Structure formats: C-alpha cells, structure tokens
Amino acid sequence: MAGLFTLHLSSCKKELLFSKNHLTFSVDTVLFDTVFTTIGTTTKRFKIYNNANRPVKIDEIVLAGGKTSAYRVNLDGESGTDFKNIVLPAEDSLFMFVEATLGETSASTPFIITDSVLFKSNGKTQSVKLAAWGRNAHFYNDTIVSGVWTNDKPHVIYNLALVDSLSSLTIQEGTEIYMHKGAMLYVKSAQLIIDGSYNNKVTIQGDRLEPFYADVKGQYYGIYLDHALESTIDNAVIKNGTVGVHIYDDHPTNTNRTLTITNTEISNHSSYGIFNYSGGSIMGENLNIHNNSIYAYILLEGGSHNFRHSQFLSYGSEGNQPAVAIKNYFTRSDGVTYIGDVGEGAFYNSIIDGPGEFQVGYDTLTNNGTVSISMEYNTNLIRQKTPFNGSSFVTNLWNKNIQYENVSENKFIIKPNTPGHEQGNASLTLTPALLSRDIDGKNRSSVPDIGAFSVD
Structure with a gap:
C-alpha cells in the first residue's frame, strides 16, 4: 500500500511518466446501516487502486459536501475534505476511511443522508458514493x-x-x-x-x-x-x-x-x-x-x-x-x-x-x-x-x-x-x-404443552 505522496516536481529532475489509466475502487458505495442522529457511526473504509504499470497522478480528491458534510474522511492517515496532487504508484493502492454523524431532523421515520468523494485524474472525475440511514x-x-x-x-x-x-x-x-x-x-x-x-x-x-x-x-x-x-x-x-x-x-x-x-x-x-x-x-x-x-x-x-x-x-x-x-x-x-x-x-x-x-x-x-x-x-x-x-x-x-x-x-x-x-x-x-394463550398469543389446547409455546 502506498503512503500518501503529494507531488512536488523539480525542473532539474526527470519528470515521472504517468499512466493515463483511470482509478478503480473496492466499492462504488459506502453504506452505513441505520444510525441514531448525533451518534457517530463506526469507521468504514474502501481502497483506491492504480492497476497500471505506471504511477497515476490524482489532481484532487474532494469530499463533495465539504466542511458541512455529515461525513468525515481520512486518506491514508490524513484527515481533510480536499486533497491535491496525489501520486499513486504503479500497481498500488490507498485507503480512505469514512465516518458519519447525522444531525437531527423532524422526521419520525428513517431517512437517508448522502454525499460522495470525487476523484479527479487524467481529465476525468470519478466518484464513490456515501450513504447512511438515520433515525431521530x-x-x-x-x-x-x-x-x-x-x-x-x-x-x-x-x-x-x-x-x-x-x-x-x-x-x-x-x-x-x-x-x-x-x-x-x-x-x-x-x-x-x-x-x-x-x-x-x-x-x-x-x-x-x-x-x-x-x-x-x-x-x-x-x-x-x-x-x-x-x-x-x-x-x-x-x-x-x-x-x-x-x-x-x-x-x-x-x-x-x-x-x-x-x-x-x-x-x-x-x-x-x-x-x-x-x-x-x-x-x-x-x-x-x-x-x-x-x-x-x-x-x-x-x-x-x-x-x-x-x-x-x-x-x-x-x-x-x-x-x-x-x-x-x-x-x-x-x-x-x-x-x-x-x-x-x-x-x-x-x-x-x-x-x-x-x-x-x-x-x-x-x-x-x-x-x-x-x-x-x-x-x-x-x-x-x-x-x-x-x-x-x-x-x-x-x-x-x-x-x-x-x-x-x-x-x-x-x-x-x-x-x-x-x-x-x-x-x-x-x-x-x-x-390460555402462549408467549406469542397463540391459543393453548385443553391439555397444554409444557413451556412458553403452544405447539401445532
């Protein structure tokens, strides 16, 4: 797994030859099961892959909702909402960790809060969706x-x-x-x-x-x-x-x-x-x-x-x-x-x-x-x-x-x-x-079964 490598190029050094391939991801959606508002979720993670035989330059990784998002992300140990000029070495990967804390709403039934992480590289924007079900x-x-x-x-x-x-x-x-x-x-x-x-x-x-x-x-x-x-x-x-x-x-x-x-x-x-x-x-x-x-x-x-x-x-x-x-x-x-x-x-x-x-x-x-x-x-x-x-x-x-x-x-x-x-x-x-009724409300017979349940 690659460490977080921010690109710094010098004119006196030979430039890296970057792959024109795009990134792949271990999931397309990070989904959190139902969580109560104001209570943080467990941490989930996904992987970002470079399957090419050359490094890939990632121009920017952005949490779309920014600082107001219900989600928090961490890229290989670094927290933030916007990461720039990341080099992912050939045939290597990065971890991204995700948590969420949902704010209270007026809803009495479960609701869903969504966001996404955007990856910009080689002229293309890719995304991994984030979704969490919440309950007040x-x-x-x-x-x-x-x-x-x-x-x-x-x-x-x-x-x-x-x-x-x-x-x-x-x-x-x-x-x-x-x-x-x-x-x-x-x-x-x-x-x-x-x-x-x-x-x-x-x-x-x-x-x-x-x-x-x-x-x-x-x-x-x-x-x-x-x-x-x-x-x-x-x-x-x-x-x-x-x-x-x-x-x-x-x-x-x-x-x-x-x-x-x-x-x-x-x-x-x-x-x-x-x-x-x-x-x-x-x-x-x-x-x-x-x-x-x-x-x-x-x-x-x-x-x-x-x-x-x-x-x-x-x-x-x-x-x-x-x-x-x-x-x-x-x-x-x-x-x-x-x-x-x-x-x-x-x-x-x-x-x-x-x-x-x-x-x-x-x-x-x-x-x-x-x-x-x-x-x-x-x-x-x-x-x-x-x-x-x-x-x-x-x-x-x-x-x-x-x-x-x-x-x-x-x-x-x-x-x-x-x-x-x-x-x-x-x-x-x-x-x-x-x-005369069992634990589930089922009628007992005149000769009852032993235990909490009435048997057919």
Whole structure:
C-alpha cells in the first residue's frame, strides 16, 4: 500500500511518466446501516487502486459536501475534505476511511443522508458514493424520567434513565429502547410498566445497529428494579445486555409481587437473564429465557418466585452452567454473610434445560432452622443427572430428549409428538385468562404443552 505522496516536481529532475489509466475502487458505495442522529457511526473504509504499470497522478480528491458534510474522511492517515496532487504508484493502492454523524431532523421515520468523494485524474472525475440511514430519537443522559414513553421515536439511554421515588414510567407497546455501553433503566422505589402486546412488543437492546452487533452480549447493563413498587413487564424482548432484569429487594409498601413479567423473551446477556437479589418477589408467565452466559435465572440471598409456562435454557452459557441457580446467602463487602428465606420457589409447566447434565443448582443455608427454603416443581421438563426426590417434586419429566425446532437458530419451540407436547397440567394456571394463550398469543389446547409455546 502506498503512503500518501503529494507531488512536488523539480525542473532539474526527470519528470515521472504517468499512466493515463483511470482509478478503480473496492466499492462504488459506502453504506452505513441505520444510525441514531448525533451518534457517530463506526469507521468504514474502501481502497483506491492504480492497476497500471505506471504511477497515476490524482489532481484532487474532494469530499463533495465539504466542511458541512455529515461525513468525515481520512486518506491514508490524513484527515481533510480536499486533497491535491496525489501520486499513486504503479500497481498500488490507498485507503480512505469514512465516518458519519447525522444531525437531527423532524422526521419520525428513517431517512437517508448522502454525499460522495470525487476523484479527479487524467481529465476525468470519478466518484464513490456515501450513504447512511438515520433515525431521530428521544435521548436520555443521567435523566430523571416518568410519565409515558410513546412509540413515535426510539428512546436512547446514555448512562442512566432514572425512575425516581414513588413515581411511575409506562412504556407503550411497540416502543424501541436502545441503551449505550454501560447504560441502565434504573427504577428506584418507583414503578415500571412495560405494556407491550403480542403483535407489537417492546424491544430493549444496545444502541449499535450495525449487523456485527446483532448478537454481541454485554452492550449495556439492563433494567434495574431497586426496592421497586409493584411493576409489570408484558410482551417485551430484552437482549444483548449484561443482565436482562435485575431486582433488588421489595418495596415495604408492596402487597403483591415486586415484578410480574409475562410473554417476554430475555436472551443473549453476558451474565444473567433475571437476577433476583435479596428479597425480590417475581411472578413470571410465558417467559423464554435463553443464551445468557451464566444463568437464565438466579436467586441470591433470598426472595421468592412463581414461574408458569416458562423456559429457562442454558444454551449459549459459558461452560456447563445450570439454567437455574438458587443460593439464599451471600457474603457482602462488609464481611457479613446475609441469609434470606426462599418464601416461594415454584416452577409449573416449565422447561429447565441445557447442554449440561445439571440444570438446577441449589446452595442454601437454613441457619439452624430459622430460615425457610420453599420449593415446588410440578409438571416440568428438567434436565438433571440426579433427579430430585420428595413431595416438592411432582409429575416432572426428567432427562427427556427434548427436541426443539432449531437450537442453533434459537428456535426453542418443542416439536409435535416429542417430550412436553400435550403433557402440561391445565390446573396449574394461576390466571387462566392469560395462560390460555402462549408467549406469542397463540391459543393453548385443553391439555397444554409444557413451556412458553403452544405447539401445532
């Protein structure tokens, strides 16, 4: 590859014999996938070739939009908008790097911003086009939020969007939420209502929209419910963070669950799908939690949960981690080991599965009988090399060959006439009107399938 060579000719030296050929390029258009306004794109590059056996003199390379362009270019390490008298040696090439930052507009739908780079040599002007799709958004950066987030434009969070004490935030169906690196939606002694629908789910993911980031874990932190008022998440897709939902304790005024979460997929997080810490109370129905690096669900230092028609899958985890981990004690930074009750520990009509032999892990202390550990597993599909025994485990199907549509494509719907199909217990539905439909809104039969999906 040639270095950037600006032409300086001297009358006392022999002039270079330049080729009359024209340039060629590795692409005719540099296209950026959708990017939010005010957020810079990743850097893309293309190559400029001289295929001739003599040097080519490039009289000028110009960013057509000049200094007001949404694009920035760099020619072999030198930034600018206008480069003159460049010599490209024979059978050599140059790199040009391109970035873009799109300004805000009034558009509520995606729009395209174009420009071009012009190359003038041998009496001819050639060009490489530049194009980027942009979207306007609502932006939050260490912002206190409440009220209603509408679905008119995406919502982008930097650092923190805080729902503060005794306030409430409702998120409408179809709302798209994008979080920057390390960002979280933090609900502190307040209420969160995510109100999606079967056909118009709320989506929560990282703010990098390039295809490379489509399945990259750990792009942001997640949703953090800190002593939250009674909150609900319905019909959401939460992906590519560190923790899907992190619950810390319960609010002292709550008479119902800290969180009721339904019809929701939580996937591809670098730590946990759901992290229930130190006393949170969860009701979960029609959940599909998969491909998280450590656990699909972890309860630590006490709490309670009741899960129905859900699936906790350790496919995509690092090593042979179990899908579900229950540990009711934890030694905090003050050196004290805190022990909590597991007030309710129910799994009904659910799947707990993964590639490892042990998909449920318990590590509990009873503190000489002063701490209670509740567990109830009824009519589940569970992979566990050594099945649990006792009255807390009823009608479970252990270590069956569960057949999903396609594990590699994350299609965790069991196949007809395989384990779990029409083997659920209809009497275990706590809210029959809701659980008569699966995670996608499809009607269940009178003998339901185990898991979040109803199978044809």
